[in-house]
Structure formats: C-alpha cells, structure tokens
C-alpha cells in the first residue's frame with residue numbers, strides 16, 4: 001500500500017494564461033520526471049478541509065517538455081475547477097504520479113490517417129500528439145508516414161486556445177492538417193474560417209481529406225454530444241465503433257428526465273474519479 005506521499009507529486013503552478021473568464025491554460029512543474037504517452041491524462045487534485053478532490057485532465061504538452069501543460073474550462077458549480085481556477089503561479093496542487101488512459105495514437109494497424117475531432121479543451125490530447133510528432137520529425141525519428149487531420153469546434157474564436165500554434169504547425173508540417181470551425185459565426189463577423197459545429201462539418205472533411213475506414217482511425221474528444229453525433233456520422237460511413245473509433249468523453253451529459261422520474265439522486269461527483277483508478 002502506497003502512502004499519500006508516494007502516490008502524489010506536489011506540483012507547482014509555473015504559468016497560467018487566461019483566454020476567457022472561464023477558460024485557461026496552465027503549466028505545472030511536477031518536481032520530478034513524469035513519463036507519459038501523448039493522449040494520456042494526469043489526475044490533478046486539491047485537498048480541502050481534509051478531503052481530496054481529484055479529476056482527470058488530458059495532458060496537452062509533449063513528453064519531452066519538463067513542465068506539463070493543461071487546457072481547462074471552468075465549470076461554475078463544479079467541485080474542483082472553481083478551486084483550480086483560483087491558483088496562481090507558485091501555488092501547489094496534487095498530481096498522481098501515474099498517468100492513465102488509452103487515448104493514444106494507434107500506429108500499428110496499417111492505417112496511416114488519424115482523424116482527430118475535438119471541442120474546445122478536447123484538443124489537448126491532440127496537441128500532445130502533434131507536439132510530440134513535430135519533435136520526432138525535427139530529429140528524424142518520424143518519417144511523416146502517419147498523417148493527422150484535426151477538426152476543432154468552438155463557439156467563440158478565443159476558445160480554440162492553440163489556434164496560432166496549430167495553424168503554424170500545419171503550415172510547416174506536410175503530415176498535419178488543422179481546421180478550427182466556429183459554431184456561432186454570426187457573433188464574430190471577422191471570422192474567416194470554417195463554420196458549423198465539428199460534427200456538422202465532419203462529413204464534408206471525410207470527403208475533402210479522402211478518409212474512410214480502410215485508411216483511417218477516428219479519435220473523438222470533448223463534449224458528449226459531439227462524440228455521440230460524430231459516431232453516428234462515422235458509422236453511417238462504415239466506421240465500426242471501437243474497431244475504428246476511439247473516444248474520450250469529458251463529462252456525462254445529465255439526464256434530468258431519468259433522475260426526476262426515478263427519484264434517483266445525482267451521484268457524488270467526487271467518486272467519479274474512482275472510475276479512472
């Protein structure tokens with residue numbers, strides 16, 4: 001049985017960048033080497049009045065970076081994000097020493113195209129794939145034979161978070177395509193890019209990029225509705241759930257009718273973390 005000290009790093013917040021009132025990126029220094037595979041998540045937490053609150057967060061940085069980067073949305077009535085949102089550089093948080101998750105790039109099944117579909121913070125694992133492969137490409141460890149096609153949906157331009165970095169990488173790297181798509185273009189008259197939700201434009205980009213289940217694996221990350229809708233579209237195009245589609249759902253959409261009809265109480269969200277451990 002490991003003690004708390006053996007299970008957790010006391011990670012220090014090194015930098016934070018606020019993109020909106022409810023959206024921010026930050027980097028933490030775990031204090032020791034933290035090995036992970038791009039696409040995995042870390043479990044971050046805080047101790048409040050003797051009780052630990054923990055949640056999983058996809059790692060946005062590449063394994064070669066000393067600091068770990070995250071992209072978070074504030075859930076106003078959530079248990080952990082309002083507390084994490086108060087932290088400033090120098091403040092500490094808990095981080096489990098073991099990374100988790102299987103939402104990693106699968107490169108060994110003969111398919112060389114990877115269709116990555118995300119909403120807002122769901123881009124984090126895909127950024128990690130991109131940064132890691134860009135590093136390998138630069139040092140001749142990756143020959144460009146796997147191609148990433150990234151669709152990123154958001155309501156407002158600032159929610160893309162990494163648009164400049166990803167647009168720059170896509171301009172430089174022949175194996176990366178990046179399309180940010182805005183669902184509320186009427187509120188942003190100067191938006192020049194793609195419009196519609198990620199799942200609205202998914203079918204169009206399957207054709208534009210010539211992707212099908214024989215040459216492509218799909219990865220869906222973020223909003224539960226985007227994942228459900230995208231799976232429906234992909235299945236209509238012959239993709240098979242699990243065999244061809246990987247998914248990382250960030251939260252479970254509430255089902256009010258079920259809860260009120262059954263008298264079922266909402267579950268204690270702290271215990272959700274147990275599902276990942």
Ligand SMILES: Cc1cc2nc3c(=O)[nH]c(=O)nc-3n(C[C@H](O)[C@H](O)[C@H](O)COP(=O)(O)OP(=O)(O)OC[C@H]3O[C@@H](n4cnc5c(N)ncnc54)[C@H](O)[C@@H]3O)c2cc1C
Nearest residue numbers: 055056057058071072073075078079080081121250251269
């Ligand atoms: C594998 C994995 C990776 C994740 N990576 C990220 C990440 O990189 N960035 C990130 O911001 N989140 C990520 N999440 C979600 C994160 O773990 C928390 O669920 C989220 O931050 C809310 O925590 P909370 O304690 O503030 O809210 P909670 O107290 O857990 O939730 C309160 C209520 O809000 C709902 N809810 C949770 N998140 C949202 C949301 N974003 N929008 C609307 N309703 C929501 C919950 O279902 C619940 O009903 C990830 C989740 C998983 C499973």
